[in-house]
Amino acid sequence: MTIEHGGALDRAMARFGGARADWLDLSTGINPEAFSLPAIAPEVWNRxxxxxxxxxxxxxxxxxxxxxxxxxxxxxxxxxxxxxxxxxxxxxxxxxxxxxxxxxxxxxxxxxxxxxxxxxxxxxxxxxxxxxxxxxxxxxxxxxxxxxxxxxxxxxxxxxxxxxxxxxxxxxxxxxxxxxxxxxxxxxxxxxxxxxxxxxxxxxxxxxxxxxxxxxxxxxxxxxxxxxxxxxxxxxxxxxRGPVLDGFRARLAVRRARLSTIFERTGIEEIGGTALFALIRHPDAHVLHDHMGRQHILVRKFDYAPDWLRIGLAVDEAGFERLEQALTDACR
The missing domain is CATH 3.40.640.10 (Type I PLP-dependent aspartate aminotransferase-like (Major domain))
Structure with a gap:
């Protein structure tokens, strides 16, 4: 049983070109903002x-x-x-x-x-x-x-x-x-x-x-x-880190709302998702997936649901603007 997962950026680069830094990877359900790391004592690495x-x-x-x-x-x-x-x-x-x-x-x-x-x-x-x-x-x-x-x-x-x-x-x-x-x-x-x-x-x-x-x-x-x-x-x-987590969770909610706004503006049908990603329906989802790939934006497609795409969160406004422009171009 072959299972396709999000995050296969190497395969996307091999198909659509570009260096890793050129890509906006929205194919996973992973928070794009990494939680701040604590100082780790050397002995934790050593033992x-x-x-x-x-x-x-x-x-x-x-x-x-x-x-x-x-x-x-x-x-x-x-x-x-x-x-x-x-x-x-x-x-x-x-x-x-x-x-x-x-x-x-x-x-x-x-x-x-x-x-x-x-x-x-x-x-x-x-x-x-x-x-x-x-x-x-x-x-x-x-x-x-x-x-x-x-x-x-x-x-x-x-x-x-x-x-x-x-x-x-x-x-x-x-x-x-x-x-x-x-x-x-x-x-x-x-x-x-x-x-x-x-x-x-x-x-x-x-x-x-x-x-x-x-x-x-x-x-x-x-x-x-x-x-x-x-x-x-x-x-x-x-x-x-209770208070820090409150802010972390709030920023996640802002990013998620921003993603939904993009779908509303571009006429894309959002049919589900979680706080970390959205599921959209599009009659030519695999064509849209490839269009995004040519723009070096990676989203998740599904073999079992050819009209679905899963799209994750960008970490900043520049990423969301890039996504919105690519969807706008595709839907013209």
């Missing part, structure tokens, strides 16, 4: 990450995500690592995945021997499903499943000896969506991405929230020193 540093980062994550006391939190080198492991926690059966969504969930469960059942909503999940995956808010359309429905589904799956995976990679900008405060049972595995909201995807850091038993299984599969010391130090710092 293996110790238990004190790990404990400090996990405690900060617990507070930031509002994790219930009875739940366990583990750190991983990105949520992608957890996505690879989770399907191996139970014996294979049928897994329902609310679709379309982030395709790595499908790939990981299929690779582990599960029969994957794409479902359009929770109501269409069959009684035969032993597990389910919900990306909330969803990538790429931004669909949000209410917390009560999430928890009710987890209980139904638990009655069948199964579990629910909830991927909250894009929930940081809208923390009211999260069910972290009500997690803690074996029936619910919650995945959190650090890099997307904080604009530090290169750090490769994610978290899982579940029961102590599930967390222990995940930790054993990840092995010792799964997360680097610098990543843990940066997370512990960022999670506790």
């Amino acid at each position: 293996l990450p110790d238990e004190a540093l790990l404990s400090r980062a996990l405690a900060a994550a617990r507070g930031y995500y509002g994790v219930a006391d009875e739940a366990a939190v583990i750190a991983a080198p990105g949520t992608q690592a957890l996505i690879q492991i989770v399907p191996e926690l139970g014996s294979p059966g049928e897994v329902a995945i609310l679709s379309p969504t982030y395709q790595e969930h499908h790939a990981a469960f299929a690779r582990a021997g599960w029969r994957v059942l794409p479902c359009s909503d929770i109501g269409s999940i069959p009684e035969t499903a032993k597990a389910a995956v919900v990306v909330n808010p969803n990538n790429p359309d931004g669909r949000v499943v209410p917390g009560d429905e999430i928890l009710a589904l987890a209980q139904r799956l638990e009655a069948r000896g199964g579990f629910l995976v909830v991927d909250e990679a894009f929930a940081d900008a809208s923390p009211e969506i999260s069910v972290a405060a009500r997690a803690g049972g074996d029936n619910l595995i919650l995945l959190k991405s650090f890099g997307k909201f904080f604009g530090l995807a290169g750090l490769r850091l994610g978290f899982a929230i579940s029961s102590a038993a599930i967390a222990q299984k995940l930790a054993e599969r990840l092995g010792p020193w799964a997360v680097s010391g610098p990543a843990l130090a940066i997370a512990a710092h960022a999670f506790q």
Whole structure:
């Protein structure tokens, strides 16, 4: 199963030319503003990450995500690592995945021997499903499943000896969506991405929230020193910067509103998205994708939805003006 992701700038350069500095990459769901980094002591780079540093980062994550006391939190080198492991926690059966969504969930469960059942909503999940995956808010359309429905589904799956995976990679900008405060049972595995909201995807850091038993299984599969010391130090710092985070989140909201304004001005139909990207519909989306590429602007296209494009945020007004001009030219 070949999966296309955003951020494939090297391939875009090979096709459309230009140096890296010429390109405006709007193909990912990563905050274009990187959170300010703390000073990191030399010994954090020089030593293996110790238990004190790990404990400090996990405690900060617990507070930031509002994790219930009875739940366990583990750190991983990105949520992608957890996505690879989770399907191996139970014996294979049928897994329902609310679709379309982030395709790595499908790939990981299929690779582990599960029969994957794409479902359009929770109501269409069959009684035969032993597990389910919900990306909330969803990538790429931004669909949000209410917390009560999430928890009710987890209980139904638990009655069948199964579990629910909830991927909250894009929930940081809208923390009211999260069910972290009500997690803690074996029936619910919650995945959190650090890099997307904080604009530090290169750090490769994610978290899982579940029961102590599930967390222990995940930790054993990840092995010792799964997360680097610098990543843990940066997370512990960022999670506790309350007032700074308020401003960071506010700037993100301004950029997102600016993106929607561009679509309104250019007559582009916006049909969904999250705080970090928009999903648009265009009858010639792949033609529009190539037009943007020739302008050295990279956006995300979808093989399974040829009339969709996903467009992320620019970091500054110059980037937004460049995007608006390219869309205006394309729609003339």
